[in-house]
Structures are given as C-alpha cells and as structure tokens.
Amino acid sequence: MIRRMMSRRVVLASLAGAWRQAVGQEARKPNLVVILADDMGYGDIGCYGSPDVPTPNIDALAKAGARFTDGYVSCAVCSPSRVALLTGRYQQRFGHEFNSGDAAREALVGFGLPASATILPQMLKPHGYRSAIFGKWHLGVRKGFHPLERGFDEFVGFLEGGNDFLTEKTPKGRIAKVRGEGEAMPKKRRAVLLRGTEPVEDEGYLTELFAAEAVRFISENRNRPFFLYVPFNAIHTPLQATAKYLDRFPNIRNEKHRMLAAMTSALDDAVGAILTKLREAGLERSTLVVFLSDNGCPVMTGAGTNGPLNGEKVTYYEGGIRVPFAMRWPGRIPAGEVYRQPVVSRDIVPTFLAAAGIRPPVEFDGVDLLPYLNGRAGPPHDALYWRAGNGRAIRKGKWKLVEFGDTYSRLYDLSADVGEKADLSAKHPDVVSELRGMWKAWSDRMAKPAWPPRFREVTVNGETLNWEL
Structure with a gap:
C-alpha cells in the first residue's frame, strides 16, 4: 500500500512538473526568429521546385508550418528590403529607396536607415526581449547606425552589403569566378568581421560561423524571450564554398551552379542547426520562425534560378520580388499549409508583435498573418x-x-x-x-x-x- 501511494505521488509530481513547464512556456512571450537568405531565387531550393539542390531542413520548416506561394519582399535589392522587413513599413517612408554601393559611396551619399525609423528589436526591448543579429547588417556603417545602437544586444557579422565566405586560410576552400571578381583566393575578407564593435579574426566558413553564433545564443537565452535575426550573406556572390559541400554535388557540371548548390547546402545545414537547437532546448513550440530571402536571384551570374518566374534581382518582375517564404509555429500555425494569397515581408513585424501581445507603436504597412493562416477568409492585402x-x-x-x-x-x-x-x-x-x-x-x-x-x-x-x- 505504501509503495503504491509513493508511486502515485511520483506520477502526480511528474505530471505537475510537466504541466508547470507547459504552462510556463505558454505564459511567457514567444521567441521570435527570422532566418534571411541573400539573393535566393524562387527555384533555388527543394520545396520551391529545385530538381538538383535538396534542402531538407528548409523543406521541413515549411512542411511543419505554412509555405507561401505568393510571398513577396518590399524591394528587389538588399538594403531597402531589409528596412521594410525590420520596420514593417514601406522603405520609401524613410527615403531608403536605393541600395548603398561600397563603403566609400555610403559615406559620400549619407547612406543609412535614419534614427527616426524604429526597428523590431527596439519595439521588443521594453517587453523583456533580448535581441541578436548574426550576419549581414547593410543598414549603415556610420556612428549611430550600428546594430547595437538600434536595439540589438548582440552582433556578430559585418556592416556592409557583401563579404567573402572564406579566405586563403580556410581549409579546402574553393571559388568560382563571377563577373570579373577574380580567380585568386582572397587573402582576407573584403569586409571586417565584428563581434559587437570589435574586429575579430576567424578563417572559418562564414555561413557556419553565423550558425554557430545563433546556436550559442539560443542555448544562453533559453530561459527568457528572445528575438534572433540571422541574415546570412549566403547565397549572394562571391561564389565560394568548401569541399565538404561541393562534394555533395559531383554530378552538377555547371561550375557556377555547383558552387551555388554547395553554398545553398551549407545554408540548409545552418538552418538545420538552428532548428535542432530550438528542439533540444525545449523551445520548438514556443518559437515562431520565419524563413525567406531578401530578393530574387540575379540570373546574370549563371548560377541560380527563379524557377517559373520572369525577371531577376533589381527588376520588379516576379523574379525580383517573389521569394521562398515560410513560417512555423507548432500549435499556432497549421502544419502543411500552402497559403496562396499574396503576403509580404512587411507582415513579419506585425505578426511578431501580435504573437507577443505587444501593441504596435506605429501604423504598419503590413498585417498580422496569424488569423489568415488559421482560416480568415479573403486576402491580407488589397494591393x-x-x-x-x-x-x-x-x-x-x-x-x-x-x-x-x-x-x-x-x-x-x-x-x-x-x-x-x-x-x-x-x-x-x-x-x-x-x-x-x-x-x-x-x-x-x-x-x-x-x-x-x-x-x-x-x-x-x-x-x-x-x-x-
């Protein structure tokens, strides 16, 4: 009898502990994650029809939530697209209509997102969120424009619009020439890699580095709500990969496409590492994850594809602005949903704030997508x-x-x-x-x-x- 009573107490205590853990995860604000690819075309990954570049981790993310067939970004080039993504508003409201060019031109033209523009981490900070960015910033290099001055608590990455994935010291590194970028392995990265505001030396493959930082951040912040923004520079040029990834595609004869396939596979591994860490930390059901690209593929490189779409990066044909776009939140977004109404990257901030129960501080040019992904009729946008x-x-x-x-x-x-x-x-x-x-x-x-x-x-x-x- 005593043994039976003790057994019942153990079971009840175990159930109570599990209930408290579940209630705790439901009660705390959700974690918010944006994984941003760079220059990824509509036809570059498996779940959007690539015949020869498998992306099992990105595909699994899309299958576990919603995949958007008509997912758009706000601009056909990198920097303005990121403005809209992080503000939830048209980039033209801030005059941020064009890209920057190199660092010298940035200073010459006064490039950068003005301080009057509030971005997502600044909206989240008063509500207890810790925010981090690991990757490409591209919203200004001057004082006052650094990510740590715009609401982020951690930054590992580079400020400019592009960077090398490797150097001559990276083990088994390979390159493919594109538009006269040169055939020599770079002696050092073209943009300085920073941890916070301090330069760091790291000869590893850049996609792997950013993934490792994201995994570390999740592990260290599992007990508090966080916003994790991982704007990879993959699969933007330069076309650079290591043998580890190139060896996965021995049958692709086009050198440029093989290199892009390798870079895409590295990115998919990085997405897998982030999703695995969320699961291992017990955060899968309390984390809303979005994956998308900043604009379409530049077909001119001869490496990637926008699938059935016409045009390419820079143009406002579909190939420039319709991108791979998926959203996952177990228990809140139906798994396996294929959503066919037009949505746009400006919807991410309103959706995140609604998920966190935070009142919008400004009037957005996007909408909360969660009701539409759970059965609300009609299109989210009139135009x-x-x-x-x-x-x-x-x-x-x-x-x-x-x-x-x-x-x-x-x-x-x-x-x-x-x-x-x-x-x-x-x-x-x-x-x-x-x-x-x-x-x-x-x-x-x-x-x-x-x-x-x-x-x-x-x-x-x-x-x-x-x-x-």
Whole structure:
C-alpha cells in the first residue's frame, strides 16, 4: 500500500512538473526568429521546385508550418528590403529607396536607415526581449547606425552589403569566378568581421560561423524571450564554398551552379542547426520562425534560378520580388499549409508583435498573418506596391502592372501567366488606368529618395531597361 501511494505521488509530481513547464512556456512571450537568405531565387531550393539542390531542413520548416506561394519582399535589392522587413513599413517612408554601393559611396551619399525609423528589436526591448543579429547588417556603417545602437544586444557579422565566405586560410576552400571578381583566393575578407564593435579574426566558413553564433545564443537565452535575426550573406556572390559541400554535388557540371548548390547546402545545414537547437532546448513550440530571402536571384551570374518566374534581382518582375517564404509555429500555425494569397515581408513585424501581445507603436504597412493562416477568409492585402526610381509595380488580385519611365507599361494576369510573358495592357486599358491611379496615390504619400541610385541593365522579354538600384 505504501509503495503504491509513493508511486502515485511520483506520477502526480511528474505530471505537475510537466504541466508547470507547459504552462510556463505558454505564459511567457514567444521567441521570435527570422532566418534571411541573400539573393535566393524562387527555384533555388527543394520545396520551391529545385530538381538538383535538396534542402531538407528548409523543406521541413515549411512542411511543419505554412509555405507561401505568393510571398513577396518590399524591394528587389538588399538594403531597402531589409528596412521594410525590420520596420514593417514601406522603405520609401524613410527615403531608403536605393541600395548603398561600397563603403566609400555610403559615406559620400549619407547612406543609412535614419534614427527616426524604429526597428523590431527596439519595439521588443521594453517587453523583456533580448535581441541578436548574426550576419549581414547593410543598414549603415556610420556612428549611430550600428546594430547595437538600434536595439540589438548582440552582433556578430559585418556592416556592409557583401563579404567573402572564406579566405586563403580556410581549409579546402574553393571559388568560382563571377563577373570579373577574380580567380585568386582572397587573402582576407573584403569586409571586417565584428563581434559587437570589435574586429575579430576567424578563417572559418562564414555561413557556419553565423550558425554557430545563433546556436550559442539560443542555448544562453533559453530561459527568457528572445528575438534572433540571422541574415546570412549566403547565397549572394562571391561564389565560394568548401569541399565538404561541393562534394555533395559531383554530378552538377555547371561550375557556377555547383558552387551555388554547395553554398545553398551549407545554408540548409545552418538552418538545420538552428532548428535542432530550438528542439533540444525545449523551445520548438514556443518559437515562431520565419524563413525567406531578401530578393530574387540575379540570373546574370549563371548560377541560380527563379524557377517559373520572369525577371531577376533589381527588376520588379516576379523574379525580383517573389521569394521562398515560410513560417512555423507548432500549435499556432497549421502544419502543411500552402497559403496562396499574396503576403509580404512587411507582415513579419506585425505578426511578431501580435504573437507577443505587444501593441504596435506605429501604423504598419503590413498585417498580422496569424488569423489568415488559421482560416480568415479573403486576402491580407488589397494591393501591394513597389517603387525604385523609374521602375515600379503594383499587384492587386490576379493583376500585376509593371512600368518603367513614361513609355514602358506591361499588364499581366498572374493567375494564368505567372511567367509574365503575355502583355494584356492593350486588351484591358481600364485595368491599367485603375492600377496606375492606385499606384500614384500610394507613391504620392511616400518620401523622395534620400540618395541617388546606381544602375544595372537587365533584359526581360527581349527588352533591355536600365533599372535603378
């Protein structure tokens, strides 16, 4: 009898402990994670149709939550896209319309996200969150623009828009030449690697380094709510990988594509390391994770693909702005959901704040996606808008209008022509007029660009335009 009573007490105590742990995880604010790929095309990974680059970890993330077929970013190039992601607002509200160029040009044009723009870690800090960024910043290098001055508590990465993944000291490093970048292995990284504000020397493969920092951060902060932002510079050029990853693709004959496949596989391993650490720490169900790319693939490199989409990075065709995009929160987002309404990276901040029960400090240009992923009818957005100098676009329902300057105007029905091949502007002048009017009304509310653009010629459907970036 005594043994039976003791056994019952042990069972009850165990159940009570498990209940307290479950209630504790439910009661505390959720952890928030953004994993951002760089220049990843719509067709570059397995769950979006890549035939020869398996990405089991990214695919598993998407399968365990929602995969967006029509997931957009706010800009077709790196820095403005990141502004929208971290503020939940159109980057044009801050004049941050164009990319930076190199560090010398940043200083010359006064590049950087102004202090008047509040970003996600600043919104979270008063509510007990610890925030970290491991990777590419690209929102300013001058004093006042550093991540640690913008709400982040930890930073390991680089401030500029690009960096080398390895150096000549990295074991078994390999490179593939792209657009005259050179065939010599770099003696040192082109951008200084920082821990906080201090330069650090590390000859390891950069994707692995950022993943290791993310895993450490999760382990050290498992008992408090955190925001983890991991903006990898993979799979942006330069095309650099180690033999460990290249050896996984012996049958890919295109040297550039093989290198990109290796870089993508390294990124997928990094995503797997982050997800594994969340599971091991018992944080899987209390963590909302988003994976996406900052813009589409630059087809000009000859390495990647935007799959069925037309255009590429820099353009406002689908290949420049529709990206791999997935969201996971076990128990809160149905597993295996394929969501087909247009969503945009500006939705991430409103969704995160809603998940954390935090009142929005400003009016966002995005929405909380959680109700829509749990059955709310209708599209989250009436329309989505894009602008970069002369290049512009609007999507409303099935219709997409792409314009450039005063004479280039193309209308597409994305429900029948996702590749944007058949211009319907002559057949539907009323739709063109409506969309153009909506776009102008939106554009008139935005600020003017705070610095001048650079230019890149890109050919789409046989027509070459000098797009601004």
